[in-house]
Each structure stands twice: as structure tokens, then as C-alpha cells.
Amino acid sequence: MRGQKLVGAVTGSAAALVLAGAIPAHAEGSWTSSMSAVRTGFDSRTWSDKNSDNVSTTIGLSGCNNGGLGAAVSNTELQLTRETSIIQPNENRGRYTYKCSSSDSHAFGVQPSGSYHFTVTKIQGSASGYYLSVNSVSVKY
Numbered sequence: 760m761r762g763q764k765l766v767g768a769v770t771g772s773a774a775a776l777v778l779a780g781a782i783p784a785h786a787e788g789s790w791t792s793s794m795s796a797v798r799t800g801f802d803s804r805t806w807s808d809k810n811s812d813n814v815s816t817t818i819g820l821s822g823c824n825n826g827g828l829g830a831a832v833s834n835t836e837l838q839l840t841r842e843t844s845i846i847q848p849n850e851n852r853g854r855y856t857y858k859c860s861s862s863d864s865h866a867f868g869v870q871p872s873g874s875y876h877f878t879v880t881k882i883q884g885s886a887s888g889y890y891l892s893v894n895s896v897s898v899k900y
Contacts, residue, residue, distance in 0.1 A: 786899040787812040794879075794893040796826040799886050801879040805842065808900040810872040818877055819864030820857045822894030833859050835891050836881035839867045842874040854880060864897070875900070 787809060794801070808816065818837060825832045834856050841850040855865040882889035
């Protein structure tokens with residue numbers, strides 16, 4: 760009987776360790792903000808991703824609209840940019856067109872360590888002529 764208890768305790772401990780390893784990693788960092796009446800070319804704040812967690816960089820938008828200025832907005836395109844040295848140009852890490860009819864988020868994949876920001880590259884499919892407001896911007900990295 761004592762041997763069965765020992766085997767059960769070891770088996771239970773091993774199962775707990777396996778399950779603990781299966782829990783998904785949390786993002787290294789995150790921040791939330793909003794945007795008010797921005798135009799194309801607007802750059803977000805810069806954040807530093809040390810890539811210590813192997814988690815995808817995700818940007819989400821919720822409640823985007825024209826901020827009461829100009830024509831209605833149904834989509835906007837953001838570009839994730841990795842900032843490089845003064846000698847080299849910044850690195851485009853991908854673009855995504857967000858739908859403004861609901862909350863929308865996009866995972867840009869695991870990024871190498873560095874400093875990042877996003878840029879509003881298009882509003883309503885155009886590089887000019889529109890304003891964009893967003894109630895909630897969420898960035899996880």
C-alpha cells in the first residue's frame with residue numbers, strides 16, 4: 760500500500776509539472792491608449808521588446824471612427840516598424856488593414872528584440888484626406 764501511495768505522489772507531481780509547462784506564456788509587456796483625430800503618418804509611442812518571452816506582437820483597435828471630422832471611416836492600415844540605428848532605415852515589420860465596424864486585432868508574429876512603434880499608413884484606403892479616432896488601442900508584445 761505504501762508503494763502505491765509513493766507511485767501516486769510521484770505520478771501526480773510529474774503531471775502537475777507537465778501541466779505547468781503547458782500554460783501559455785504571458786506577454787512581456789503591454790500598453791493601452793487612444794487616438795484622436797490623427798492623420799496618415801501618425802506614429803504611436805515607442806516601446807521596447809526584449810523578446811524574452813517568444814510571444815507575438817499584437818495590436819488591437821476598438822471603436823475607430825472619424826472623430827466627428829469629415830467622412831465616415833470603415834478601415835485603417837497600420838504598419839509595425841522596428842526602429843534601427845541612425846545609419847540604417849527603420850525596418851517595416853508588416854502592415855495590416857483593420858476593420859472599423861468592430862474590435863479588430865492582428866498578430867504580427869514574434870519580433871526580434873528592439874524598439875518598435877506603429878504608423879497609420881492609410882485611412883479609408885487612402886494616404887490622405889481623412890481623420891481617425893480610436894477609443895481603445897492595445898499593444899501586447
